[in-house]
Amino acid sequence: MGSASDVRVLGIEGTAWAASAALYDGATDSVHIETEAYQPESGGLHPREAAEHMAEHLPKVAESVLERARNERDQPIDAVAFSRGPGLGPCLRLAGTTARALAQRLDVPLVGVNHMVAHLEIGRHLSGFSSPVCLNASGANAHILGYRNGRYRVLGETMDTGVGNAIDKFTRHVGWSHPGGPKVEEAAANGSYVDLPYVVKGMDFSFSGIMSAAKDAVDTDGQSGAPVEDVCHGLQENIFAMLTEVAERALSLTGSSELVLGGGVGQNQRLQSMLASMCEQRGADFFAPENRFLRDNAGMIAVLGAKMYAAGDTVAIDDSGIDSNFRPDEVPVTWRDDDETVAVAPIQTAExxxxxxxxxxxxxxxxxxxxxxxxxxxxxxxxxxxxxxxxxxxxxxxxxxxxxxxxxxxxxxxxxxxxxxxxxxxxxxxxxxxxxxxxxxxxxxxxxxxxxxxxxxxxxxxxxxxxxxxxxxxxxxxxxxxxxxxxxxxxxxxxxxxxxxxxxxxxxxxxxxxxxxxxxxxxxxxxxxxxxxxxxxxxxx
Ligand SMILES: C[C@@H](O)[C@H](NC(=O)OP(=O)(O)OC[C@H]1O[C@@H](n2cnc3c(N)ncnc32)[C@H](O)[C@@H]1O)C(=O)O
Ligand SMILES: Nc1ncnc2c1ncn2[C@@H]1O[C@H](COP(=O)(O)OP(=O)(O)OP(=O)(O)O)[C@@H](O)[C@H]1O
Ligand SMILES: [Fe+2]
Known part of the structure; x- marks a missing residue:
């Protein structure tokens, strides 16, 4: 097995909105990211428009990053890594095609990365934590994971939509443009708390009840609805408290004292402050990567790609098909030792x-x-x-x-x-x-x-x-x-x-x-x- 510390990997990300390429240089542990964001003119993400965005921008960002790599070295990169899933099928196919073409042209191996595992591995990489519990709060997903026996185990997850998608549906309802998360964050700062549903089941949770209640709360229907800032405030308080509560349950269940955050919704300051407060109250360490590594980006794909490449975990072009429902617990974790298992809580005997x-x-x-x-x-x-x-x-x-x-x-x-x-x-x-x-x-x-x-x-x-x-x-x-x-x-x-x-x-x-x-x-x-x-x-x- 090699080490990721001396390899250079080109990462390609194109699961939904970010046409992104990145260069990870293991020798300096540095990441250079270039991203073109797809911004729908109205409504949410349209898969066809998103794919057109990928077709236009992925080759450009990839060539630009490659150019930079070439200026630094004759043999610019050791491998090409790409997001294999989950995501929107038409986008994934374009990202796959771009990555395969590059790997063939440069005659280097291809690495197929699970996008959700990349969202959490980047936090582990940057924090230096050994075996943290990981909270992924992204657009299309929301789950809490811990490593055990060769896999990331899903300790808890959303029973319906991803957390960002839930918020974005609410903002579409009130007529705000995509993405909604930052707008809710801004509005919430000027609002006061309103009561909304709160649904946690063990370490799972669901958003459908709270989202329809939030829509009803702003609808006027001839009567006066609640001010939208108040509903935004209530939404953030309840949704993020649900995520924080399940993260705390996972820490308690596993006995781990390390939490890392991943995903685009993780950029939210209120969510970060709740998680930091919870960890502080129970004496655990919390780490949130900087925003460029939280939202979708090819940097996280390149970093995990380097770890996988060093472990010999590459994929033949013919076997490198995409998987739009690729779950994080389906990935055989080749780059970590079996005995790195997330802690198991000691059985307490104190009074x-x-x-x-x-x-x-x-x-x-x-x-x-x-x-x-x-x-x-x-x-x-x-x-x-x-x-x-x-x-x-x-x-x-x-x-x-x-x-x-x-x-x-x-x-x-x-x-x-x-x-x-x-x-x-x-x-x-x-x-x-x-x-x-x-x-x-x-x-x-x-x-x-x-x-x-x-x-x-x-x-x-x-x-x-x-x-x-x-x-x-x-x-x-x-x-x-x-x-x-x-x-x-x-x-x-x-x-x-x-x-x-x-x-x-x-x-x-x-x-x-x-x-x-x-x-x-x-x-x-x-x-x-x-x-x-x-x-x-x-x-x-
Ligand atoms: C499969 C993949 O395509 C997908 N990616 C994705 O959802 O993009 P990501 O960058 O991780 O997250 C985007 C979401 O993040 C939300 N978001 C961005 N900034 C936010 C903020 N300040 N507060 C709350 N949500 C925010 C957006 O509204 C949007 O729903 C995923 O990881 O689930
Ligand atoms: N009636 C009981 N008899 C014996 N032990 C108990 C009893 N109730 C609680 N305990 C002990 O205290 C621990 C915590 O109790 P409980 O589960 O009710 O609290 P909690 O804060 O909800 O904890 P958790 O998050 O672990 O579920 C239990 O795991 C158990 O070991
Ligand atoms: Fe993502």
Whole structure:
């Protein structure tokens, strides 16, 4: 294996709006980027117009960067790297054609890069962090990833549209030109908070509810709608708090103390300040690359291309087809060692445990759980979430027990202090007691509460406690639960469990299959069909 430190790679990016080429020089670790942005005259990105933009500008930026490389050396570059996907098919095809032609002409190898992995690797490269949790906040995507056993694992992601696309749809609705993100940021600075939906499911989240509520809020319909600056302010507060909350959950679940940000929406100062505040509050390190590396750019493609090239990960021209639904977890990570896995949280034995949202203290046979204020969240939203979740946790913990699922007894609820007192249950959590039996029992418990019309909302391996002597499996932490009979919502519980298994153990596939089978012995088969549908969904809208 070579080292990326002495190679020069030409990167080509053309997934959607940025016709971009870049030169990465490993010897100096410097990146030169040239980009021509496609700006639609009206509405959102039109795939055909975007492709015409690529056809016109990609060859120009590529030649210009190559010219610069030639002025520096006789053998200008060692490899050509290009974004293979995800993205708009017509654009990807042009970027692929441009890259193949260059590689052939210069007689150098071709490297096919996953654009989403490039968005996160650039942050890892620039921060020097060893194995961070990565938040990708881009136009067509939103997900939280951690490296484990040769792959970037998706710990959480959007259940519908990408975060930038969601914001851009709102700005189209109010008649603002593309891209909407910077305009929302500017307007939000002059607005005050309005209440909007907030949807987090484990480490997944969805934007459809908040986006339609935001559109309704500005629509006047003969009556006076909310000022658009206020809605922009509320939108940013809620959407970015959702992303920050799942990032915090991922840090808590993995025990990692490093977070990096990627993607065009990452340029937003409010998002950056929330993430920085959250990390500071929990003693983690946060890194956001400069803007030229956050928005789509060929620099990140060239940098990852150099790492892949050094690892021998090149692709033959004939096999270099594009993939518009290319997911980050499909990429075999050849440029990192298997043992670089994102941290796994040590199993805490201290009397006070700090979870993702609460401080939990043991006092004899009692557990005192307090949801603490989160400085990154708007105070109104913060108080509303803490109260709602405390109330819901008390109610659903009791409802589950009535349904025959072991849960701790609720000894006291104090909504003003957002504090709950529970009976202490179990010897250890499911992470420490992983096995087919315990995972199957967990799945059957979920099926049972679903039959009683509600979901847990966050059934991770840490929210299951196992009592060894009686072999009892308890569900705890129902704060994200809610009443619903929709198979999609029920399937999300199973999906969250599967994702948390993937984030905790190398044996996740086998355990997930066992869980699904066990669920089927008690629960509705339609839920399992829906789970397949969720997991097969290419969420690139
Ligand atoms: C697949 C690929 O083509 C796609 N790329 C992409 O979406 O471009 P990117 O540069 O990462 O992000 C663009 C998005 O970033 C948003 N954006 C730009 N500046 C922003 C700001 N200050 N605040 C919020 N959003 C912002 C834009 O509104 C737009 O939706 C992706 O990475 O998902
Ligand atoms: N009733 C209980 N009996 C025994 N241990 C408990 C109980 N409730 C909570 N714990 C312990 O405290 C930890 C954190 O509790 P809980 O999950 O309710 O808080 P949280 O802040 O939502 O944490 P997380 O983000 O990890 O889900 C649990 O993982 C568990 O180990
Ligand atoms: Fe992107």
């Amino acid at each position: 006070t445990v700090t979870g993702a949202e609460a401080t939990v203290r043991q006092d004899g046979d009692k557990i005192i759980k307090r949801r603490n204020p989160r400085e990154y969240r708007h105070p109104t939203l913060d108080e509303q979430l803490r109260k709602r979740r405390t109330r819901q946790e008390a109610r659903l913990t009791q409802a589950a027990r009535k349904a025959g699922v072991p849960t701790p007894l609720v000894r006291d609820v104090d909504l003003a202090k957002t504090t709950l007192v529970f009976q202490h249950v179990g010897d250890r959590d499911l992470r420490a007691a992983l096995g087919t039996d315990t995972v199957e029992t967990t799945a059957r418990h979920l099926a049972r509460i679903h039959q009683h019309g509600f979901v847990h909302g966050d059934p991770t391996t840490r929210n299951v406690r196992v009592d060894d002597a009686s072999e009892t499996v308890f569900l705890i932490d129902f704060g994200l639960g809610y009443h619903t009979d929709a198979p999609e919502d029920h399937a999300m519980d199973l999906h969250v469990l599967a994702q948390s298994l993937a984030g905790t153990t190398d044996d996740a596939n086998r355990l997930t299959e066992a869980a699904t089978r066990a669920y089927g012995t008690v629960g509705d088969a339609a839920v399992i069909d829906q789970l397949d549908e969720i997991e097969g969904r290419g969420r690139y809208q």
